[in-house]
Amino acid sequence: xxxxxxxxxxxxxxxxxxxxxxxxxxxxxxxxxxxxxxxxxxxxxxxxxxxxxxxxxxxxxxxxxxxxxxxxxxxxxxxxxxxxxxxxxxxxxxxxxxxxxxxxxxxxxxxxxxxxxxxxxxxxxxxxxxxxxxxxxxxxxxxxxxxxxxxxxxxxxxxxxxxxxxxxxxxxxxxxxxxxxxxxxxxxxxxxxxxxxxxxxxxxxxxxxxxxxxxxxxxxxxxxxxxxxxxxxxxxxxxxxxxxxxxxxxxxxxxxxxxxxxxx
Numbered sequence: 001x002x003x004x005x006x007x008x009x010x011x012x013x014x015x016x017x018x019x020x021x022x023x024x025x026x027x028x029x030x031x032x033x034x035x036x037x038x039x040x041x042x043x044x045x046x047x048x049x050x051x052x053x054x055x056x057x058x059x060x061x062x063x064x065x066x067x068x069x070x071x072x073x074x075x076x077x078x079x080x081x082x083x084x085x086x087x088x089x090x091x092x093x094x095x096x097x098x099x100x101x102x103x104x105x106x107x108x109x110x111x112x113x114x115x116x117x118x119x120x121x122x123x124x125x126x127x128x129x130x131x132x133x134x135x136x137x138x139x140x141x142x143x144x145x146x147x148x149x150x151x152x153x154x155x156x157x158x159x160x161x162x163x164x165x166x167x168x169x170x171x172x173x174x175x176x177x178x179x180x181x182x183x184x185x186x187x188x189x190x191x192x193x194x195x196x197x198x199x200x201x202x203x204x205x206x207x208x209x210x211x212x213x214x215x216x217x218x219x220x221x222x223x224x225x226x227x228x229x230x231x232x233x234x235x236x237x238x239x240x241x242x243x244x245x246x247x248x249x250x251x252x253x254x255x256x257x258x259x260x261x262x263x264x
Contacts, residue, residue, distance in 0.1 A: 034218035041260055091145070221263070237255040
């Protein structure tokens, strides 16, 4: 079993290598001797790292450029409830670095001033992400999300610091509230097993089994399947552990309701 721990900061003195090594070792040890669970429908918590990986894979659905090209099912759905009422999804390029956000910029790559905005507010889609071109097509102002990979690259649309507004519960409290189910800590095959247009995904997963809110044993060699658009609607709770793992996309742990699991 392998595991990774990380910490970000502006000064080397803020990093504790021994604590990071101990955390990674503990996580690897807890994953030893994992085995599948029987196939079926399970209550699922996606731990922050698994949720972040899934969100990073599907964040393109919030691009107005993709929506206008038929590559997102959110085209023209502003004002519609697309997620559970507990869900607020934000994009904020002005987050302070102390929140572990990677990007902090005041202007996008077309010179438009940036600002924080809610893409989803209490479950309702408020806006997609726009550059000048996509905003002009829709007759609105740019959201300051123009991006380009280099001087000769075309201007596209990209988030800055995209994240779910965290809740108030710790992961342990969410586990106790859920009772029986699975906590997924790792998702594999995101490029092959996720359709970023339809939202369907079927992903090799690892994690641990919960019974009565307590960790029972490690789980591996299972496949978790669902649809990202439906997952947004099924979210029951979000944790207080919002993390940006060296990426502009962050997430807390999320109780996503019930998903299909293929195991032994």
